[in-house]
Amino acid sequence: SLIGRLMFELPEEMGLIAVAVRQTQGKGRGGNVWLSPVGCALSTVHISIPLHSNLGQRIPFIQHLVSLAVVEAVRSIPGYEDIELRVKWPNDIYYSDLMKLGGVLVSSTLIETTFHILIGFGFNVNNSNPTICINDLIAKFNKEEGTELKPLSADCLIARTVTVLERLIEVFQEKGPNGVLPQYYKYWIHSGKQVRLRDEQGPLAWIVGIDDYGYLQVHEEGKGVESVHPDGNSFDMLRNLIVPK
Numbered sequence: 001s002l003i004g005r006l007m008f009e010l011p012e013e014m015g016l017i018a019v020a021v022r023q024t025q026g027k028g029r030g031g032n033v034w035l036s037p038v039g040c041a042l043s044t045v046h047i048s049i050p051l052h053s054n055l056g057q058r059i060p061f062i063q064h065l066v067s068l069a070v071v072e073a074v075r076s077i078p079g080y081e082d083i084e085l086r087v088k089w090p091n092d093i094y095y096s097d098l099m100k101l102g103g104v105l106v107s108s109t110l111i112e113t114t115f116h117i118l119i120g121f122g123f124n125v126n127n128s129n130p131t132i133c134i135n136d137l138i139a140k141f142n143k144e145e146g147t148e149l150k151p152l153s154a155d156c157l158i159a160r161t162v163t164v165l166e167r168l169i170e171v172f173q174e175k176g177p178n179g180v181l182p183q184y185y186k187y188w189i190h191s192g193k194q195v196r197l198r199d200e201q202g203p204l205a206w207i208v209g210i211d212d213y214g215y216l217q218v219h220e221e222g223k224g225v226e227s228v229h230p231d232g233n234s235f236d237m238l239r240n241l242i243v244p245k
Helices: 002-006 061-075 134-145 154-175 181-187
Strands: 016-020 023-027 033-036 040-050 085-088 092-095 099-111 114-124 194-197 204-210 216-220 224-228 233-236 241-244
Touching: 040 154, 061 085, 061 092, 061 099, 061 114, 061 154, 061 181, 085 181, 114 154, 181 204, 194 216
Parallel strands: 194 241
Antiparallel strands: 016 040, 023 033, 040 114, 085 092, 092 099, 099 114, 194 204, 204 216, 216 224, 233 241
């Protein structure tokens, strides 16, 4: 990609962001294709993270910080705090726990002692199809609560997301995971949810939280807490199932 080539040509203190109006060659997790029509907020951001820093030692956390930044970008606007935008581990943006609105994809390259990280995020701001969009949620909220919140623009939300992300990274670098986890848990959809491990007849476990490296922690009765890695598992929210891929 253009931004992937550009990121090594720029001076280190210069940030880089690409904003797409529409996208036809996007990448999703596991090699899936990500298609995005007009009306989505689509962006790729380049950041550098020192290897010997809190976040450099816990790179998987970045996707969680980005997901949280997207949700915060909306819910930190006065009046918009109760718009039901949430985070689904490890890298999705949801309307409540019902419908996906967007996602995050992070790739990193370690050069000497610096991680060069490309963060791609996309979320649906204006398209009512094929799922639901942020402005639909705002209209629904206005109707139910008698408020007059204005629709939001993709540009405004991209800018807010990047600003919030910068702040979250600063806090993480200073305080580690505990600096951001209370905020993350406030917006995630998994608190106290029950899942099955391995298959539909597998043992029952409860989702506890995420560990210091950003992996999901589950508590299986009589077994204590264990961490579940996203790459080796597909987490099927519809069936509350964690299965090895």
